Amino acid sequence: MKKAILTLCVLATFGCEDDPADPKPDLGESDMTSMDQSDDGPAMTDCEPIPSGFDSWEHKGSEARVDVALGSDCERTYTLTSNAPRRDNLPESPRRITEDPNAAHLRTASPMFDALYALALEEVRELSVDQIRDGAFNNGDPVDCGGCFETGAKWNYVWTRDTAYAVDLALGAVEPQRSKNSLAFKTALRRDTGERQIVQDTGTGGSYPISTDRVSWALGARSVLYSLSEAERGEFEDLIWESLTNTIEHDREVVWDPTDGLYRGETSFLDWREQTYPGWTAQDTVQIGMSKSLSTNILHANALRLAAELAIQREEPDLATKYYEWASLLDTAIINTFWKEDEGLFHAYTHNDLAPSSVATYDLLGLSLAILSDDFPGYFSTLILNNFPHYGAGAPVVAPQQQFTPIYHNRGEWPFVSSYWLLAAAKEKHAPVFDRMFNALVRGAAMNLSNMENFEAQTGLPWVDDGEYSGPVVNSQRQLWSVAGYLGMVNRGIFGIQTTELGIEFKPFISKAVADKLFGENRSITLNNYPFRNKTINITLELPDTIDPLIEDTHNGFELGGLFLGNALLGGGILTHEGLEDGSDVLIILQAHNPEEPQTINVIDQENWRAVFKPRPPEIVSVNEDQTSLTLSFNASEELVEDISFTVYRDGVMVASEIEGDATTWVDPAFDPASDQTPCYTVSTTYQDSGNESHPSKPVCWWGSEFERVRSFSAQEFEVTGGTPVTNHGRFHYEGWGSPDHTISVLEFSPNKTGKHLLQVVYGNGAGPINTGITCGVKRIDVIDTTTQEAVGAGYLVMPHLGDWGRWAESNFVAVELNESNTYEIRISGEGRAQNMSILEHFDAYTGGLGGEQPFNDVNIAELKILSL
Incomplete structure (x- = not known):
């Protein structure tokens, strides 16, 4: 069947004329032809007119454009072209997307925006498979x-x-x-x-x-x-x-x-x-x-x-x-x-x-989820949206960035997180963040002809050459959550579709700047054929006829004013399924929203690298006692020590700050050598001009001048069921130990002090590499009072992969209160929930390492430590 095709002008700088015979600007690689009014195709007046709103996007000297053709059922075929650098030069330009007339589709004043929605749905179809x-x-x-x-x-x-x-x-x-x-x-x-x-x-x-x-x-x-x-x-x-x-x-x-x-x-x-x-x-x-x-x-x-x-x-x-x-x-x-x-x-x-304080790093996904959860004080949301540090054209997923680290999450912009951030802004009607994320999501899809996995945050590009730190290290086309993120911006953000147990609750928000792009000179935009519980609905957003003069200059966008199903006004902004007919029309009359609180966006100076990055963490070299004082010695990782200061934390609490960057020691004024308390320290560095603080150093504790606050039992002292005693890998241990019925016991232990103790083992786990696998070692540890035979403490020892059975490391800690007057048995076993993911049938097909054919939870344990706090 022939298609009737309409050639459009695509650059906003060119005006479209009503006369189809008028010459059009060069559209590059387009193969569009003039409108054919044949009997096989519809007349132009039978289809919705194609608008001449924003149809191109420019970024970093590159441009993406769209052409639109009409099919026999008034479906549109979009031809997207981009001369931007694309990862692996994929997808090829031009890319053509034809709407499914029975699927959801957008009708706004912007062919580009409508096309990118169709692109996202096309990528949903491409990601729909029967085998993986x-x-x-x-x-x-x-x-x-x-x-x-x-x-x-x-x-x-x-x-x-x-x-x-x-x-x-x-x-x-x-x-x-x-x-x-x-x-x-x-x-x-x-x-x-x-x-x-x-x-x-x-x-x-x-x-x-x-x-x-x-x-x-x-x-x-x-x-x-x-x-x-x-x-x-x-x-x-x-x-x-x-x-x-x-x-x-x-x-x-x-x-x-x-x-x-x-x-x-x-x-x-x-x-x-x-x-x-x-x-x-x-x-x-x-x-x-x-x-x-x-x-x-x-x-x-x-x-x-x-x-x-x-x-x-x-x-x-x-x-x-x-x-x-x-x-x-x-x-x-x-x-x-x-x-x-x-x-x-x-x-x-x-x-x-040992270092329970929080780290001065911000996670954009976590912050977005916090706002969307409705579980925290309302004023938190505005503060979070106002204060998160943005740079580049969108928002990085973490802030500040880490030095000398390849681009992926670090220095990365991820569209699915941008979408959650936009939804958080829409929920709070925060126009500055909404606008920035809208532009970021449109830019990413348009310039790359696909919904990419990620971008380098400062440039917004899918690849930046930065030597050994180049990246993003991995970047996939049509990444599922990025595709969904674009759809979420439209469905959940702009049209406000919130699916609940009762039905759809509509909470739309569209900023003034975005409304100008999508409405143009029109009064309405429509999302057609949106699926809802085996039916479809057509949802129209309509601008208000008038805006209150008192807020005409201060309102930041539009929100729900009234909700209609057909001609019936629905109360509460909720559309239920009962009595809803397939193809029903939903009309949302918008009203202007005037923010109660000041709305800002924190855009940092990306030319100042100290504002973008955090310092590298220092290292505590030693903790030494000198009769009545305790002295920390540490090294700075930064070359320019005059730019930094040190902060000291004891047991997770800040105890000293603004220590000059050329300092190498700090004396704890609160140290009491007679005290039974074991202090644990971390040190961080801070850039003086930006205030960005490093990650903390690895914690170091004062376990006594002779390490008398640490008791240990070697594997030779264990009572063991299961495994074979060996001395390979440089330590005595029981090889092949870890079945659910295997146990390790220390039958009698009496602590030197009453109070909190930490239990820890020295272990080996070469079952897989450090970065993947399903066989992290997990064992239960129980502490039993030998007099009463009552359990006084329990927990789970976690022993992750070390990549090699020849490597030894320390497990996590399990805390327990002990009394110096009592004697205890400490038992390690596979009881309770001492399993890793290899216990699940999902991994029957796992062939990437141990744990596939059968569960594997073996570890080598060479030593048990009891640390007194």
């Missing part, structure tokens, strides 16, 4: 997934956090069935008990419990659940309930710390160690496992609240109360630990038990 593959699974051969989403052009598997965030941003509503299948694929039964849990993917140190953000799954699960019709929810709700509650109970025992009420584990998504954490953790990932992060704790709180909601629906009031209480207490713990009132921001994470 990854080199670490099934020897790289395909794995059936039952109709799911792969993660990107270069990431062809289904990953828990990528899928969860993408489904939450948009795909749960746009493609609920495929989203449901993808999320179901990331749950699995335990091989021993049949208990279903959420999968933590391969990762740092052998995955869980170094990384614990598998609970991000709950974000996507909620989105899918409320996008399904009630008749479709039952089986999936059961899956959510089983997977989520089992995971919650497991995590509560293994990674929750009752001392501060937080969950341990790596920052969500920022999981390339040296990209986010200090360099001294790169080969010592147990430090990351002992840390606590803002983003991951917010995800745990969200998971708890979803479980509580489901408990109410399932008539489980006691569980609902428990999970709501846990979530509320977790919110308080997050504020107490991470919120910095003087900075108006949350810090990103803390370090280990």
Whole structure:
């Protein structure tokens, strides 16, 4: 069938004339022809006129443009061209996208914006597969997934956090069935008990419990659940309930710390160690496992609240109360630990038990999730949006940046995080951030003809040559969460579509600047064929006829004024499914929004590298006692010491600051040699002109002049069941030890002091590389009073991959209160929840290392340490 094609002028500097015979400007590689009024095609008047709004985008001397052609059913074919540098020169320019008349599509005053929405939906289709593959699974051969989403052009598997965030941003509503299948694929039964849990993917140190953000799954699960019709929810709700509650109970025992009420584990998504954490953790990932992060704790709180909601629906009031209480207490713990009132921001994470203070790093995803969660004081949101440090054309995902570190998360702009940041701005009607993120998302898709994984933050480019620090190190076209991020900006941001249990609650926001681009001279924009519980609706945003003169000059954009289904006014801004007909028209009358609080955006001076980067962390060389004083000796990593100052923390509390940069020692004025307390120190450096503070040094403690506050038992002193005694790898230990029925015991131990003690082992784990795998060692440690035979303390020892069985390292700490008058037995075993991810059936297909064919949780333990605090 012939197509009737309309050639458009695409540059805003050229005016489009009504007469189709008028000459048009050169469109580069376009093959558009003039309008053909044949009998096979529609007359122009039968289709919506194609507007002449913003149709091009310029960035760093490059330009992207769009041409539009009309098909026989009035569907549009967009031809996108870009002369910008693209990663691997892909996709090829021009790129043509034809709308599916039955799928969602945009109609605004901007052909470019409409085209990029169609591009995102096209990439959703490209990412929709029946089989997936990854080199670490099934020897790289395909794995059936039952109709799911792969993660990107270069990431062809289904990953828990990528899928969860993408489904939450948009795909749960746009493609609920495929989203449901993808999320179901990331749950699995335990091989021993049949208990279903959420999968933590391969990762740092052998995955869980170094990384614990598998609970991000709950974000996507909620989105899918409320996008399904009630008749479709039952089986999936059961899956959510089983997977989520089992995971919650497991995590509560293994990674929750009752001392501060937080969950341990790596920052969500920022999981390339040296990209986010200090360099001294790169080969010592147990430090990351002992840390606590803002983003991951917010995800745990969200998971708890979803479980509580489901408990109410399932008539489980006691569980609902428990999970709501846990979530509320977790919110308080997050504020107490991470919120910095003087900075108006949350810090990103803390370090280990010896250095519990938060680190002066900001995580854009965590901050966005905090705003969107509705769980923190309202004024936090405006402060966060006003204060986060932006640079480049968008927003970096972490701030400040790290020196001498390749570009990926560090110095990176990630569209899916930009989308969450835009949604946070839309929720708070914060126009400056909204505008910046809108421009960033449009720029990224238009210039690259695809929704890329990431960009270098300062330039917004998909690759920057910077020698050994060049990057982004990996950058994939059609990255799933980036695709969903673009759709989320439109669906959830501009049109305000919030899917809830009751239906759709509309909370649109569009800034004045963006409204000028999308409305042009029109009064309305429309999102057609939007899917809603097996039906489609057409949603129109209409500008108000008038604006109150009192706010005409001060309003920052438009929000919900009135909601109509057909001609009927809907109260509360909620559209329910009952009585809704397929193809119904929803009209949103907008009204001007006048902000109550000042709105600013913190854009740092990117020409000042000290404003962009943080200093490198110093190193504590020694802690020495001199009769009545304790002296720290440390080295600065910065060459120009006159630009920096030092800050000293004791037990996580700042005790000295603004120490001159050429200093090499500090004397603790509060040291009492008669005290039983063990002080632990970290030191950081700060740039004096920008105020950016480094990561802390590795903690160093004063364990006494003769290390008398550390007691140790070698493996020769253990009572052991299982394993074979050997002396290989330079230490005596029991090889092949780690089956669930194996134990190690120290039968009698009497402490020198009463009080808090830390238990730790010296271990070896060569089961996999430092950066991936599923066989992080996890063992339970129990302390039993030998007189009463009562347990006085317990916890889980975490022993991540070291890359080589010949390497020895120290585990995490397990805290316990001991009495010097008592004698204790200390037992290490595979009891309780002492398992890693290899226990899940999901990894039956894992061929990238140990743990695939059968669970593997073996470790070599050469020494048990008891440290007195």
